[in-house]
Amino acid sequence: MNQFGSVGLIAALAFAAYGVVAGVVGGKFRSLKITRSAERAALSFLVMITLSVIALEYLIYTNDFHNAYVATHSNRDLSVYYKFAVMWGGQEGSLLFWTWLLSIYVALVVLLNRRKNRQLMPYAIAFAMGVGVFFSALTFFVANPFQGLSLSSASGMAPFFPPDGNGLSPSLQYPSMLIHPVMLYLGLVGMTIPFAFGMSALATRQLGDNWIRVTRRWMMVPWMFLGAGILLGGHWAYNVLGWGGYWAWDPVENASLMPWLAGTAFLHSVMIQEKRGMLKVWNVSLVTLTFFLAVVGDFLTRTGIVQSVHAFAQSNIGPYFALFLGIVAVVSISLILLRLDFLKSENRLDSVTSRESGFLFNNWILLALVFAVLWGTVFPIISKAVESRTVTVGPPFFDKVAVPMGLMLLLLTGVGPLLAWRKTSFESLKRNFAIPLAIAGAIGIVLLLAGVRSLYSWMSLFLGAFVAACVLGEFYKGARTRQRSVGEGFFPALYNLSARNTRRYGGYVVHLGIVLIFVGFAGLAFKVHAKSVMEPGDLMQAGDYLFRCDTMNAGDTPNYTYVDAALAVVKDGKAFAEVKPERRFYKASQQPISHVAIHRTLASDVYVVLAGRDPGTGKAVIEVFINPLVVWVWIGGIVMVLGTLIALVPSRVEREMAQMRQAQAEALEERNAL
Amino acid sequence: MILALPFIVAIGLAALVIYPMLSAGDEASASLPVDVTPAADLKRRRMVVYENLRDLDFEYQAKKIAPKDYESLRETYKAEAARLMVASQELDHGTAEDRFIEREVAARRAALRSKVEKQYVCGKCGFENPVPVKFCGECGSPLSKGNDK
Numbered sequence: 006m007n008q009f010g011s012v013g014l015i016a017a018l019a020f021a022a023y024g025v026v027a028g029v030v031g032g033k034f035r036s037l038k039i040t041r042s043a044e045r046a047a048l049s050f051l052v053m054i055t056l057s058v059i060a061l062e063y064l065i066y067t068n069d070f071h072n073a074y075v076a077t078h079s080n081r082d083l084s085v086y087y088k089f090a091v092m093w094g095g096q097e098g099s100l101l102f103w104t105w106l107l108s109i110y111v112a113l114v115v116l117l118n119r120r121k122n123r124q125l126m127p128y129a130i131a132f133a134m135g136v137g138v139f140f141s142a143l144t145f146f147v148a149n150p151f152q153g154l155s156l157s158s159a160s161g162m163a164p165f166f167p168p169d170g171n172g173l174s175p176s177l178q179y180p181s182m183l184i185h186p187v188m189l190y191l192g193l194v195g196m197t198i199p200f201a202f203g204m205s206a207l208a209t210r211q212l213g214d215n216w217i218r219v220t221r222r223w224m225m226v227p228w229m230f231l232g233a234g235i236l237l238g239g240h241w242a243y244n245v246l247g248w249g250g251y252w253a254w255d256p257v258e259n260a261s262l263m264p265w266l267a268g269t270a271f272l273h274s275v276m277i278q279e280k281r282g283m284l285k286v287w288n289v290s291l292v293t294l295t296f297f298l299a300v301v302g303d304f305l306t307r308t309g310i311v312q313s314v315h316a317f318a319q320s321n322i323g324p325y326f327a328l329f330l331g332i333v334a335v336v337s338i339s340l341i342l343l344r345l346d347f348l349k350s351e352n353r354l355d356s357v358t359s360r361e362s363g364f365l366f367n368n369w370i371l372l373a374l375v376f377a378v379l380w381g382t383v384f385p386i387i388s389k390a391v392e393s394r395t396v397t398v399g400p401p402f403f404d405k406v407a408v409p410m411g412l413m414l415l416l417l418t419g420v421g422p423l424l425a426w427r428k429t430s431f432e433s434l435k436r437n438f439a440i441p442l443a444i445a446g447a448i449g450i451v452l453l454l455a456g457v458r459s460l461y462s463w464m465s466l467f468l469g470a471f472v473a474a475c476v477l478g479e480f481y482k483g484a485r486t487r488q489r490s491v492g493e494g495f496f497p498a499l500y501n502l503s504a505r506n507t508r509r510y511g512g513y514v515v516h517l518g519i520v521l522i523f524v525g526f527a528g529l530a531f532k533v534h535a536k537s538v539m540e541p542g543d544l545m546q547a548g549d550y551l552f553r554c555d556t557m558n559a560g561d562t563p564n565y566t567y568v569d570a571a572l573a574v575v576k577d578g579k580a581f582a583e584v585k586p587e588r589r590f591y592k593a594s595q596q597p598i599s600h601v602a603i604h605r606t607l608a609s610d611v612y613v614v615l616a617g618r619d620p621g622t623g624k625a626v627i628e629v630f631i632n633p634l635v636v637w638v639w640i641g642g643i644v645m646v647l648g649t650l651i652a653l654v655p656s657r658v659e660r661e662m663a664q665m666r667q668a669q670a671e672a673l674e675e676r677n678a679l
Numbered sequence: 680m681i682l683a684l685p686f687i688v689a690i691g692l693a694a695l696v697i698y699p700m701l702s703a704g705d706e707a708s709a710s711l712p713v714d715v716t717p718a719a720d721l722k723r724r725r726m727v728v729y730e731n732l733r734d735l736d737f738e739y740q741a742k743k744i745a746p747k748d749y750e751s752l753r754e755t756y757k758a759e760a761a762r763l764m765v766a767s768q769e770l771d772h773g774t775a776e777d778r779f780i781e782r783e784v785a786a787r788r789a790a791l792r793s794k795v796e797k798q799y800v801c802g803k804c805g806f807e808n809p810v811p812v813k814f815c816g817e818c819g820s821p822l823s824k825g826n827d828k
Contacts, residue, residue: 006681008682009681009682009684009685012682012685012686012689013685016685016688016689016692019689020692020693020696023696031711034710035710035711036710036711037709037710037711038699038700038702038709039699039700040711041699042696042697042698042699042700045692045695045696045698045699046696049689049692049693049695049696052688052692053685053688053689053692056684056685056688121714122714123711123712123713123714124711124712124713124714125714126711127711211714211715213715213720215714215715279727280727280731423743425735425738425743425744425748425752426731426752427752427755428748428752429744429748430745430747430748432745432747432748433743433744433745433748436742436743436744436745437743482741482742482743483737483741485741486737486740486741489740490740658730
């Protein structure tokens with residue numbers, strides 16, 4: 006089975022390499038048959054990688070510990086679901102998984118563009134397959150998951166078959182770990198496609214807004230996955246790591262945040278190119294940056310170059326990644342410079358108070374944030390190189406920089422959509438902002454009276470109220486106008502309004518999700534933490550809550566042993582909840598891990614950790630966090646995904662335009678046939 | 680045995696990949712169709728402006744935009760739409776420059792023709808020689824620059 010997988014990989018590499026050559030030649034000579042061949046190579050790439058993936062899954066599910074990867078990352082008693090996660094539990098498998106997702110994306114692009122964008126396709130395939138060459142070569146030559154386990158002995162290397170594997174890292178044995186890495190990878194890998202189209206537009210000199218319109222959905226989908234993946238990662242950290250928080254500015258977290266921020270900037274700035282024919286260089290640069298950061302993300306995560314809680318093993322793939330990133334940078338920057346003449350703006354910025362400049366500010370802040378996060382993330386590497394000692398910048402640095410920027414972005418989330426294109430007079434501003442400002446002001450005063458004294462929290466909630474009022478006002482005013490002019494009921498008007506321009510109103514829903522997430526962030530200032538050593542009958546106070554330890558148990562399962570404690574939570578003299586934190590010890594990997602007990606309400610989470618046993622007394626070490634408003638972060642994430650899904654639905658106007666294009670394409674084909 | 684499977688699949692796929700390259704006929708020499716023709720691009724840009732106009736109207740009705748802003752924005756959009764419309768029409772009947780050149784050529788041809796006619800009318804018999812000649816094709820008398828009337 007090892008050879009089976011390796012053959013799949015090397016054949017996939019060959020198809021990818023062929024796809025690059027055929028794509029470039031087909032694009033250069035605008036040859037239909039060569040392009041067809043390149044497209045088939047891209048589909049074959051998918052088939053061969055899929056065979057490799059099947060081979061690896063087969064090895065995992067049959068507990069074939071001859072295979073080094075399976076022996077290191079799986080064990081017999083691992084549950085069926087988590088065996089699936091073994092695929093991305095280690096470096097070799099995750100690289101194969103990355104390559105597989107890439108091949109799926111590319112195949113989808115080929116299938117969905119069989120009759121469209123014929124000029125863009127050959128180069129787009131060439132660039133995407135170029136990325137495929139790198140990842141399949143890396144997987145085959147450097148980090149091959151299909152290596153046999155062998156022991157060196159006097160007579161050379163002898164195959165070795167251990168009775169059981171080392172097991173999957175216990176921290177990964179958690180339900181959201183089944184989807185978090187997949188989402189993250191779908192997000193990071195997916196950024197390849199907009200990049201490939203952007204580069205293809207440069208190569209073919211087709212730098213109008215066609216590539217932008219083609220790329221929009223290919224950016225939105227991975228952007229959604231990446232955002233969901235980041236939040237799921239936070240959710241996982243919150244539920245598993247037991248330190249009471251969901252975001253720690255860990256390098257690996259940052260690595261996924263940076264491409265997401267750059268992608269967010271792109272999704273906004275493309276609208277200026279579509280509407281006004283401006284920012285062409287900026288957009289093609291942003292799409293490159295987003296892809297670049299996605300690969301940097303994989304690089305930081307996989308090479309262990311920066312210390313991280315994710316604690317992936319140090320590995321030897323670093324130089325290859327550095328080389329690949331260098332090639333990407335050189336190729337994309339030279340292409341952009343070569344095509345500068347074709348990237349001239351069709352219009353100029355008319356006024357500072359316009360939608361365009363709103364988007365522009367949003368882009369600047371997002372990019373400033375990207376570079377601040379990048380700086381903080383790679384600072385340990387730089388400091389090590391310059392001063393020969395590693396200086397880590399901790400969360401205080403990031404908080405100091407990122408929180409104000411985040412709040413400014415939040416403000417723009419509300420202001421931007423209310424500015425008109427081209428220019429907005431003071432009078433229009435007054436019309437639009439009077440009511441939201443009044444509402445936010447009232448809420449701000451109420452918050453002050455209620456005792457909210459943390460500046461950032463107050464601002465999050467104040468701005469959140471402002472943005473929510475702006476966005477909901479947009480829906481309300483739009484629906485009312487439609488109601489008046491078309492004569493529909495309010496809710497049908499609301500529906501038709503959104504259906505007519507799904508992208509705008511879906512975007513508004515995403516903005517509402519952002520507001521909810523910021524509401525969750527605002528709760529951070531009111532966190533309460535308490536820690537105590539307890540045995541049945543002991544009491545502990547944390548904020549308004551009283552905790553009473555009732556019972557403690559120990560048990561054994563094939564995969565792990567555990568201890569748990571049952572605690573009663575009392576609030577205002579009344580029984581509030583029962584919680585049962587647990588601590589597991591995984592046998593295969595010989596590692597302990599806490600299973601946090603969380604009682605969630607919309608107002609706050611009661612978060613209880615059984616951190617271990619006190620060595621002296623044998624009592625349970627219980628840690629409690631009261632985390633206000635955390636639930637809103639997850640709800641906001643769900644709202645964001647819903648908003649993105651709405652924005653992905655083709656709007657009525659778009660469908661009309663697509664029909665027009667289709668008719669034209671058919672007319673052209675007929676003419677060619679004559 | 681199972682090891683043969685990826686080989687067989689790879690070879691089969693390789694054949695499929697190469698196949699389009701070997702095909703003869705119309706397909707073989709066909710080139711990729713154009714994604715966006717200049718006419719389609721102009722039309723689409725005009726549609727975008729119309730869409731902007733519709734949005735503007737809607738936002739005005741929703742009282743998001745002050746009347747003064749509305750008027751001036753509407754004018755700019757209308758002017759843009761008109762410009763794109765003209766550009767589309769010119770593309771249909773050739774560009775403005777093409778038409779200028781065609782007009783010039785036509786004018787010069789007409790001028791030349793009239794000059795030719797004047798120059799080669801025989802002063803003696805009045806015959807209109809159809810081509811430039813030194814002697815009249817009808818009566819044989821010499822044609823000089825002086826005798827064109």
